[in-house]
Amino acid sequence: MKKTTLLVAFLLATTSMHLIAQDQRLEQRVDSVLHLMTLQEKIGQLVLYTSDWAVTGPTLNEGYMNDIRNGNCGNIFNAHSVDYVRKLQKIAVNDTRLHIPLLFGYDVIHGYKTIFPIPLAEAATWDLFQIQRAAHVAASEAAAAGVNWTYAPMCDITVDPRWGRVMEGAGEDPYLGSQVAAARVHGFQGMNNNLADTSTVLACVKHFAGYGAPLGGRDYNSVDMSERTFRDVYLPPYEAAIKADAMSVMTAFNSLNDVPCTENKWLLTDVLRNELGFKGLVVSDYNAVEELINHGVAANGKQAAELAINAGMDMDMQSTLYQKHLKQLVEEGKVSMATIDEAVRRVLRVKFMLGLFDNPYLYCNNAREKRVIESPANMKAAYEEAQRSLVLLKNKNNVLPLRKGERLAVIGQLATSSNDLLGAWRADGDTIGVPSLFDELRKYNGSKNTIYAEGCQKEGYSKKGFPAAIAAAQKADKIVLVIGEDCNWTGEAASRANIKVPGVQTDLLAKLTALHKPIVVVLMNGRPLDLSREDTLADAILETWYAGSRGGKAITSVLFGEYNPSGKLPITFPRCVGQIPLFYYEKNTGRPIYLPDPKYKSRYIDCPNTPLFPFGFGLSYTTFHFSDITLSNNKLYPNDSIQASVTVTNTGKREGEEVVQLYIHDLVADVVRPVKQLKGFHKISLQPGESKKVTFTLTPDMLAFYRLNMTYGTEPGKFDLFIGDSSDHVNQTSFTLEK
Numbered sequence: 132m133k134k135t136t137l138l139v140a141f142l143l144a145t146t147s148m149h150l151i152a153q154d155q156r157l158e159q160r161v162d163s164v165l166h167l168m169t170l171q172e173k174i175g176q177l178v179l180y181t182s183d184w185a186v187t188g189p190t191l192n193e194g195y196m197n198d199i200r201n202g203n204c205g206n207i208f209n210a211h212s213v214d215y216v217r218k219l220q221k222i223a224v225n226d227t228r229l230h231i232p233l234l235f236g237y238d239v240i241h242g243y244k245t246i247f248p249i250p251l252a253e254a255a256t257w258d259l260f261q262i263q264r265a266a267h268v269a270a271s272e273a274a275a276a277g278v279n280w281t282y283a284p285m286c287d288i289t290v291d292p293r294w295g296r297v298m299e300g301a302g303e304d305p306y307l308g309s310q311v312a313a314a315r316v317h318g319f320q321g322m323n324n325n326l327a328d329t330s331t332v333l334a335c336v337k338h339f340a341g342y343g344a345p346l347g348g349r350d351y352n353s354v355d356m357s358e359r360t361f362r363d364v365y366l367p368p369y370e371a372a373i374k375a376d377a378m379s380v381m382t383a384f385n386s387l388n389d390v391p392c393t394e395n396k397w398l399l400t401d402v403l404r405n406e407l408g409f410k411g412l413v414v415s416d417y418n419a420v421e422e423l424i425n426h427g428v429a430a431n432g433k434q435a436a437e438l439a440i441n442a443g444m445d446m447d448m449q450s451t452l453y454q455k456h457l458k459q460l461v462e463e464g465k466v467s468m469a470t471i472d473e474a475v476r477r478v479l480r481v482k483f484m485l486g487l488f489d490n491p492y493l494y495c496n497n498a499r500e501k502r503v504i505e506s507p508a509n510m511k512a513a514y515e516e517a518q519r520s521l522v523l524l525k526n527k528n529n530v531l532p533l534r535k536g537e538r539l540a541v542i543g544q545l546a547t548s549s550n551d552l553l554g555a556w557r558a559d560g561d562t563i564g565v566p567s568l569f570d571e572l573r574k575y576n577g578s579k580n581t582i583y584a585e586g587c588q589k590e591g592y593s594k595k596g597f598p599a600a601i602a603a604a605q606k607a608d609k610i611v612l613v614i615g616e617d618c619n620w621t622g623e624a625a626s627r628a629n630i631k632v633p634g635v636q637t638d639l640l641a642k643l644t645a646l647h648k649p650i651v652v653v654l655m656n657g658r659p660l661d662l663s664r665e666d667t668l669a670d671a672i673l674e675t676w677y678a679g680s681r682g683g684k685a686i687t688s689v690l691f692g693e694y695n696p697s698g699k700l701p702i703t704f705p706r707c708v709g710q711i712p713l714f715y716y717e718k719n720t721g722r723p724i725y726l727p728d729p730k731y732k733s734r735y736i737d738c739p740n741t742p743l744f745p746f747g748f749g750l751s752y753t754t755f756h757f758s759d760i761t762l763s764n765n766k767l768y769p770n771d772s773i774q775a776s777v778t779v780t781n782t783g784k785r786e787g788e789e790v791v792q793l794y795i796h797d798l799v800a801d802v803v804r805p806v807k808q809l810k811g812f813h814k815i816s817l818q819p820g821e822s823k824k825v826t827f828t829l830t831p832d833m834l835a836f837y838r839l840n841m842t843y844g845t846e847p848g849k850f851d852l853f854i855g856d857s858s859d860h861v862n863q864t865s866f867t868l869e870k
Contacts, residue, residue, distance in 0.1 A: 160488070161479045165472060167229060172202040173475045174457045176231070177440075179414060179448045182210035182219075189215040199233065200226045203454055205478065206446065208236035208280075211243075211559060216277025217495040224491045232491035234482055236280035239332070239558050240299060241265070243272035245509040245680055246553045246560035249621075249657055250285065250311075252520035252676035254301035254701035255749075257790045257814050259314040261516045266318025268509045269558075271330040275503040276559070277494045279326075279485050280333040282381060284315035286368035287338055290712040292702065293348025295625030298657030298677075299556065300343060302701030303714045303746060305364050306809045309371035312336070316375035324376045327486030329493060336372040338383035338416060340398055341365050345385060348711070350626045354385045359802065359837045361387075364716075370407055378411035378481055382444060384419055391426045393419045394435075399443035412477040414446040415439065421450035432456060437465050445474040505564075510681055517678040517685030519788075522698035523750040524662075524672040530649045531671045532692025532752060533609060535576060540607035541569050542586040542600045542643070543614050543636065545655045551589075551615075554657065554677035555622035564680075568613060568653070571683035575691060582606065586639045589617050594635055597642055604643055611690070612640055612669075613653045618677055621657025630708055631661045640668050653686060659704040663743055674698070695752045697788035697814070699857065704744035709735070715746040715858040716805035747792050747809075747857035753783030753819065757791075760854050760864040768869045769831055776826040777854045777862065781817035788816045789856060791825045796851040801839040807858060827854070834868055 165173070180195050189212065198204035199222045210216055216235055223233045241247045247265040256262065266284075273281060285299040288308050301311040319334040320326060326333060341361060345352035356365070373380070380403060383392040392398055393415050403409045420439045421432060429435035436452040437460050447453035460466040486493045503509075523531070533539070545551055546569040549562040566574075573581040586600030587593065604610045614636040619625065631637070641664075643650055652669040654660070657677055665672065673696070675686050688694045705713045722732040724740050734740055758778040767773050779789055793811040797804040811827045829852070834845050847870045855861030 157480065157483055160483055161476050164229070164231065164479055165475055168475070170458055170461060170468075170471070172229060173471050174453060175203040176205035176475045176478045177446050177457070178204045178454050179206040179208060179236070179446050180204050181208050181449055184209050184211070191219060196222060198454070199223050202227050202229070202231075205231060206234040206236065208448070210235055211237050211273070211276045211278050213277050213495045213497050213500045217492060220491050220495065232482060232487040234280055234478070234485070234487070235278050235494070236282060237273060237278045237558065238283070238556060239269050239273045239278065239281040240283050240285075240556040241554065242269045242513065242560060242679065243276060243278070243558045244504045244560055245272060245513050246557045247513050247679045248517050248520040248682070249298045249554045249556075249677045250300055251298050251302060251657065251701065252678065253516065254307065254311050255522055255676070255698040256516060256519040257307070257699050257812060258519055259310055261519055262311055263314040263318040264512055265516050266315045267330070268512050270319045270332045272504045272509065273558070274329050274332050274494055275496070275500045278332060279487070279494050280335065280379065281319060282335045282337060283319070284312050284334065284372060285337050286312045286372050287341070287343030288365050288368060289343030290703075290714040291344070291348040292630055292659040292705070293626050293628060293708070293711060294343065294345060295350055295621050295627070295658070296343070296623055297659075297702070298554065298621040301368070303703060304701065304716070304809050305367040307701055307812070308368035312368040312372040313375040316372050316377045320376060320378070326378070326484040327489070327493070329496075329499070333379055333481060333485060334372070334377040335379040335381050335414070336369055336377045337381035338392070339369055339380050339403065340383060340392060341387045342383035342385050348626050350624050351384045353389070354387050356388070358841065362837050373407050373409050378484065380409060380411065380413050382413060382415050382419060384416050384422070386426060391423055391428055393444055394423055394428060394438035394442045396442040404443060412445045412481055413443060415444055415448045415450070417448050418450045420444070420447050420452050433460065436460065440466055440470060440474065445477050513679050514681035514685055517682050518688055518694045520676060520678065520698050521686065521689050521696050522674040522700055523696040524674055524744055524748075525666060525669065526750055527670045530609070530651060531673070531690060533651070533690050535691060536580055537576070538606065538608045539572065539576060539581050539611055540604040541572055541581060541583045541611045541613070542603065542639070543612055544585050544588045545615055546583065546611070546613035549683075551618040551655055552678055552682040553618065553680065555618045555625070560680065566683045568683040568686050571687040572611070572690070575687050587635050589615065589636065590634050592635050594638065597639055600639060601642060601646070604646055604648065607648065610643055610646075610648055610650045611653060612643065612650060613655065614640070615655035615660075616657065618657065628708070630658065632665065637664050637668070640665060644668050651690065653690070659702055661705060661707055663706050666743060692752060692785075695785055695787045696749065697751065697790070699747050699749040699790045700744055701746070703742045703746045706738055706741075706743045710738065710742070713742055716808055718803045718805055741859075745857055745859040747790070748859075749790075749857070751787045751789070753781055753785040753787035755787070755789045755817070755856065756780045756782045757855060757862055760852065760862050762852075762864060762866055765866045766869050767829060767831060767866055772828050772830045773866060774826050774828055775852055775854065776824055778822050778824050779815065779817065780822040781819055784819050786816065786818050788814055790814050792855060792857065792861075793827045794853040794858065794861060795834065796853070797834065797836070797846075798849045798851060800836070800846050800848070804836065807853060809858070831868060
């Protein structure tokens with residue numbers, strides 16, 4: 132035993148020494164390049180410009196090409212495909228004095244060419260393996276197309292579904308959000324963080340920080356919150372991504388407590404680098420440095436550049452202000468050479484880690500591009516994750532699953548839309564080879580049994596298609612009505628004041644109910660919607676989000692029971708927009724809703740406090756029973772742990788998956804604590820009649836929070852512990868945290 136212990140210690144010491152030697156060698160290489168650079172060349176490494184791909188096709192305007200040749204631009208985004216990337220890289224490598232290679236970035240948010248479900252839908256899988264695999268596939272395809280840097284994952288917590296970019300994150304919960312953030316970083320960068328592996332890309336943690344909490348849910352709006360809320364709720368997913376070794380961070384457009392994030396030294400230096408230990412590069416969001424002028428904290432572009440670089444913002448995306456003003460700012464003594472050098476070191480370090488100095492064309496292999504992109508294995512992965520992302524919200528009288536051979540009327544413009552399946556942020560994805568939901572339903576159920584009528588469009592108020600839809604429905608056994616939002620109604624700059632289903636789609640649903648036939652509503656949307664009316668009309672509701680390249684097939688497989696739905700909501704669905712912000716981890720007031728007083732308590736007089744569909748909720752085609760909770764000890768001591776267990780039984784007739792969720796509540800603390808906090812989850816699969824014991828290990832650090840004096844730690848006392856299948860359907864016990 133002693134020999135084994137000594138051997139392990141020796142191996143750990145040897146590994147540590149090897150890593151230290153690697154780091155030292157890397158820093159020596161970085162400094163060797165830095166030593167050769169002029170000030171203007173250094174500034175060029177802090178400049179990021181876009182290709183004109185989206186506007187004119189794969190081209191770069193002559194001005195930017197000259198900037199690359201002159202060493203004034205060291206990084207390009209929105210450039211992809213091997214031939215195009217090689218062309219631009221040749222300019223940097225062959226035509227510049229120091230031959231420093233370009234870094235190529237692209238918004239590979241949920242897939243490059245093979246498109247996976249939107250990130251909010253990925254979070255609904257509660258399946259970290261699926262989420263990591265999706266990011267790995269996206270990275271491998273992007274890298275095969277010459278890209279080596281993605282602007283993902285988005286780690287912004289949000290409790291406001293009006294905000295358009297809710298679709299790009301993991302929802303409302305800091306614990307789930309942290310788990311998803313780490314999984315996506317590991318998927319993009321690889322578990323061993325070998326960025327020179329050509330199946331990986333550099334991840335970018337965004338948007339730092341608090342971008343998901345804009346006032347009124349309006350994109351780019353200001354954010355104002357207490358430091359305790361920031362640290363307890365919003366900071367953890369960013370921190371988790373950084374601990375997973377993400378090597379780049381993007382600043383947020385918003386101001387946080389009246390200081391724009393792009394020039395917020397407390398955020399970028401004190402918190403990000405000094406507290407969290409971040410060693411990578413920080414990049415602005417698009418034109419955000421120049422927008423400091425609009426914020427009203429900079430009088431002109433020169434001052435904006437000064438504020439940003441001195442705050443710790445290394446790379447300027449698109450604004451041109453670093454290129455225009457940094458040299459003069461250094462000469463005037465307003466920006467130190469040490470500040471410039473450290474920012475350049477961070478950029479060069481990443482380029483070395485990506486293997487670009489060893490081989491500038493490492494990501495430019497035509498054979499690999501052809502072999503990897505949209506491979507059958509990648510499409511299979513997209514299909515499997517799409518299946519797991521779907522959430523069954525309602526299933527009255529077991530209308531679902533459908534039976535093969537039933538006569539179906541498929542209604543709604545979205546049913547025939549391949550474009551909407553891909554979502555708003557689909558990188559290089561297109562509709563070629565992407566079957567619509569109706570295509571897949573007809574293929575599975577047969578053309579004779581599957582008829583279509585548009586009924587109405589996804590936007591607008593025309594009802595001229597209602598009669599044809601009703602006529603089609605009259606010939607059917609069941610109605611599948613596909614409704615929701617145009618995919619461009621979510622994403623950046625797509626906030627909504629009204630989150631009801633748009634247009635007259637729900638009016639059509641109401642007309643169809645008069646036929647007294649079973650109606651299944653299939654939702655396509657990128658945010659929680661107000662479904663209060665749809666819930667009263669539909670027999671079944673299946674939330675499919677925007678499910679990606681194989682979304683139509685995945686939805687079909689769930690509707691017909693080929694796959695038993697297992698998704699759970701990562702964000703609360705409100706009853707009405709007036710409840711927003713609405714989230715499960717609210718804090719009690721002095722007059723909470725459970726008081727017997729009929730009037731004087733925290734409530735609405737025209738709407739319940741409860742959501743329509745709570746966080747963690749999702750139905751199955753089978754049923755599960757949770758036993759009472761057993762604890763290994765009802766006292767938790769410092770430096771110790773206790774185990775909380777339940778036995779889950781599949782009491783139905785189908786194989787199914789369940790997400791077992793653990794929550795806690797600190798009953799008495801020196802500051803008000805949430806009524807519930809997610810602290811763990813396990814996704815399990817059970818055959819009919821099968822039981823499994825699920826055990827969670829609870830340690831004191833899981834109970835820590837920012838206390839009254841803003842120190843982070845625990846307080847002894849009593850805690851409630853909950854285990855169940857959603858945030859509002861749990862079994863309960865209690866334990867005591869001892870001194």
